[in-house]
Structure formats: structure tokens, C-alpha cells
Amino acid sequence: MSENWLGRTLELEIGPVAHGGHCVSRVDGRVVFVRHGLPGERVRAEVTEDKGGAFCRADAVEVLAASAHRVTPPCPLAAPGGCGGCDWQHADPGYQRELKAAVVAEQLQRLAGLSREVVVEPLDGGPLGWRTRVRLVAGRDGRAGLRAHHSHRVIPLDDCPITVPGALAQPLSRRWKPGTELEVTSDGDSRVHVRELSTVHGRTRGRQLSGGEAVQHAADRDWRLDAHGFWQGHPLAADTFARLVAKWAEVPQGGVAWDLYAGVGLFASVLAEQAGPEGLVYAVESSRRAVSDGERNLADLPQVRWRAGRVEHVLADAPKPVDVVVLDPPRKGAGRAVADAVAEGEPDRIVYVACDPAALARDVAYFAEHGYSLTELRAFDAFPMTHHVECVALLQ
Known part of the structure; x- marks a missing residue:
């Protein structure tokens, strides 16, 4: 079994992007999956998970040589030890799409044996303010937030820049019983629907706090549906x-x-x-x-x-x-x-x-x-x- 590297700081060069929101590096024969870095960068990375196998996970905590595509994340919580909701806020939007295209092409090659050039197309509206569906959880202090990456730890939010503006105002304005989960949906008419989830004897139950039936618009139709059922x-x-x-x-x-x-x-x-x-x-x-x-x-x-x-x-x-x-x-x-x-x-x-x-x-x-x-x-x-x-x- 390999020596446990949990908590160890490694100086490494980051390699290609991998599926899952991280890049690949190698140190002493082991694969290190690094978050918050970009291909070609030289970083110091702190090991955050090591189960003793052929790989471990790490966060880039200091950038020694930055990529030309690195930008300041619009959300201060998109950082090592912060919210796990975003993976690429530290990359400019065009480069994010290049990284995703590389992942799609690599998966097709590796799993289907197909060599294909892939282009990821943007949707109108820009990289912020698009997210219409969010699942929050209340931390020990009762504040609602999102979990850290690969963790049950709750990162409390004041707002979320990728979410539709105003959608989280209601659930973030009050305290909740620790562990409470909240489903928030902003529909096609900009109405916000909030449902509180609780688990009793292993069964999850929902209590609608606002709204319930969403209106969506697509394919030349107006749709009425469960606000928390599947929709893009x-x-x-x-x-x-x-x-x-x-x-x-x-x-x-x-x-x-x-x-x-x-x-x-x-x-x-x-x-x-x-x-x-x-x-x-x-x-x-x-x-x-x-x-x-x-x-x-x-x-x-x-x-x-x-x-x-x-x-x-x-x-x-x-x-x-x-x-x-x-x-x-x-x-x-x-x-x-x-x-x-x-x-x-x-x-x-x-x-x-x-x-x-x-x-x-x-x-x-x-x-x-x-x-x-x-x-x-x-x-x-x-x-x-x-x-x-x-x-x-x-x-x-």
C-alpha cells in the first residue's frame, strides 16, 4: 500500500484535463487529480483525499506559473476548500469550452474507439445568471448553502452568481433546521418555487413552501409541470x-x-x-x-x-x-x-x-x-x- 499523502503539499506540473472537473498530474508514479488548476500550470497542491490506491486528489492552493487562460473567479467561494458547485470559474469561458470539448473527444476515443473533433457551443446569455434549479442544504448554523467538493461540509451562501438573479433570496434570508434540504426552481415566467425536504424513517418527503406548478416555454408550447420534476x-x-x-x-x-x-x-x-x-x-x-x-x-x-x-x-x-x-x-x-x-x-x-x-x-x-x-x-x-x-x- 502506498504511503498516505493526505494533507501533503506537492509541487507539480498540471497535465491534461480529465472528466469530472479536474486535471491530471503524476508524482512518484502516482496519478494526482488536481482541482483549481489548468493544463500546463505549475502549482503547489494540497492532497485532500488519499485512499491508498494508484491515485489521490488535490487542490491547487498556490499557482507558481499561471496559464494565459486563468482569470479571477467571479465567486470567492470557487476556491480550494470552498463551494463544490463550480469547477472552472478560474478559466475564461472560451477555454472552459475547449476543456469540455477535450473531455468529450477523449471519452469517445477511450470508450467507443472514435476519433472525432468536438466543438462545445455556448448558449446565449453568458456564463453567469443561468442556473434555474438549485438544491440547498442547511449547515449546523442553520444557514443554507452548498456542499464542499466530495464532502458533507456545508458552505453557506450569501448568493450564487451562476444562479438566476433573485432566485435564492427567500431561502437564504432565514435560518433552517440543520440538515434541511431545499429545492429551488425559477421557472420560465420567473416565478420562484421552493420545496423543503425532510427524511423520516428513511423516506424523503417534500413540503411546498412557495409555488409548486412551474410554467416553462419551449418547442412553441407553454408547459405546466411539477416545478421540481425534470426540466433543463x-x-x-x-x-x-x-x-x-x-x-x-x-x-x-x-x-x-x-x-x-x-x-x-x-x-x-x-x-x-x-x-x-x-x-x-x-x-x-x-x-x-x-x-x-x-x-x-x-x-x-x-x-x-x-x-x-x-x-x-x-x-x-x-x-x-x-x-x-x-x-x-x-x-x-x-x-x-x-x-x-x-x-x-x-x-x-x-x-x-x-x-x-x-x-x-x-x-x-x-x-x-x-x-x-x-x-x-x-x-x-x-x-x-x-x-x-x-x-x-x-x-x-
Whole structure:
């Protein structure tokens, strides 16, 4: 077992970016994942985690030779030992997108064997004031905040510069019972919804403090849905992705499409418009509240047939053959079983919306086993200042 380096300060040169909001360095044969540094920099880094394996984690606490892309973070809490909500505030926005592009390309190469140039596109509005959904927790002093990176320690907030202005005013203005969790959503009409979460006998319960039903606007529709159910966190993301899905899906009139992990039916709505009244869109979603909201929002599109259940459990009964499949899985991806089931439907086109590049690359490799090739890929900086990136892929 390696000597434990926890608390040790290392002088090192930072190497390439890695998935997860850090860069890679090597010291005495060990990999060191360094946060708050940039490729090519020389830093002093303090080891923050060492479990005795081939790698450890560290924070760059002093920059000895800075990158030309380094900037002063707009939030003083985006620093070693501070808030874990942002990863790249110390890099200029253009370089942040270059780092994310490098991560997507590396994951595709490593996990899917594909060499592809990737460009991460910005969404309008800039890198601050975009975040519409925040989950806060109250610390020991009752102040609400966010957790430190890889820690349960709560960093109290006065505000958050990446969050929609004013959205946190209510929950940050008072004290809470320590450990209380709060879900905050700012909707498309700038209404703020706050829900308090509590855990009793292992079960989490929510108590709505303000709002409850959100209004969102995307794909030429007004949506009414559970304020704390799934919706994109960036105000422009839902409409941007819906329009791209419509462009790539090309469902024929009278055709059949599957919308998997459908949420409230954002993509089902554009697929149904393409398929027309004689077509069919099979929308699968595990959240029964989302299905109920989806049925209500798309009541004018009877060609959308809803199914509540886990995707991997219900595809055996899905209408086949299918012309187009759209899937927007959670961060862990769809997985081999879902990829196999999708391939059994023999779609001409698969449009995959992904919030994790590693999961996307693994699933692209699974689809390749069934003869599907990645023909188009666009990546979007839908989460500026963080390491997260959204990709939309077309497989044929």
C-alpha cells in the first residue's frame, strides 16, 4: 500500500484535463487529480483525499506559473476548500469550452474507439445568471448553502452568481433546521418555487413552501409541470435541444417514434408534429407525475401514447418496427440492455441526448455492436462554470 499523502503539499506540473472537473498530474508514479488548476500550470497542491490506491486528489492552493487562460473567479467561494458547485470559474469561458470539448473527444476515443473533433457551443446569455434549479442544504448554523467538493461540509451562501438573479433570496434570508434540504426552481415566467425536504424513517418527503406548478416555454408550447420534476437547468437548453432533435429525427408522416426517458414530453411533442395524426409516438417515463403532466400538456396530440415504467422493463411491448428513437437517459446513461432493446426495434435513426460524455461514449459503443454509427454530434455549454456538458448525437 502506498504511503498516505493526505494533507501533503506537492509541487507539480498540471497535465491534461480529465472528466469530472479536474486535471491530471503524476508524482512518484502516482496519478494526482488536481482541482483549481489548468493544463500546463505549475502549482503547489494540497492532497485532500488519499485512499491508498494508484491515485489521490488535490487542490491547487498556490499557482507558481499561471496559464494565459486563468482569470479571477467571479465567486470567492470557487476556491480550494470552498463551494463544490463550480469547477472552472478560474478559466475564461472560451477555454472552459475547449476543456469540455477535450473531455468529450477523449471519452469517445477511450470508450467507443472514435476519433472525432468536438466543438462545445455556448448558449446565449453568458456564463453567469443561468442556473434555474438549485438544491440547498442547511449547515449546523442553520444557514443554507452548498456542499464542499466530495464532502458533507456545508458552505453557506450569501448568493450564487451562476444562479438566476433573485432566485435564492427567500431561502437564504432565514435560518433552517440543520440538515434541511431545499429545492429551488425559477421557472420560465420567473416565478420562484421552493420545496423543503425532510427524511423520516428513511423516506424523503417534500413540503411546498412557495409555488409548486412551474410554467416553462419551449418547442412553441407553454408547459405546466411539477416545478421540481425534470426540466433543463439552463433557460435556453430545452428549446435548443428540442429544435435539434426535430431536425435530426425526421419522423415520416404516419411513422412510429419512441421517446425514451420522456419526462413531460418535450421531445415527444416535436416527434408527434412530424409523425402527424396517423403516426404514433410511444413515450416512456418512469415518473408517474411526469407522465400525468405530459398527458395534460400534450392532450392535443392523441398520437402520443404514454407508458409509465422503467425503459428497460417496457420496451418489449413497444410498437415495432420503429422509424426513429429519441432517448434522453439520466447521467448514468442507457446501458447495454436498453441499447439492445432499441436495436431490436430496427430504427433508421437514433437521436441520443446525453448529459454525461462517458455514458454517451459507452452507449455509442453498445449501439455500434448493432451496426449503428455516430454520424452527427453537437455539444453545448449548458452548464457554464461547471464541468458538465450536454451532447446530442445522431446514430444511423
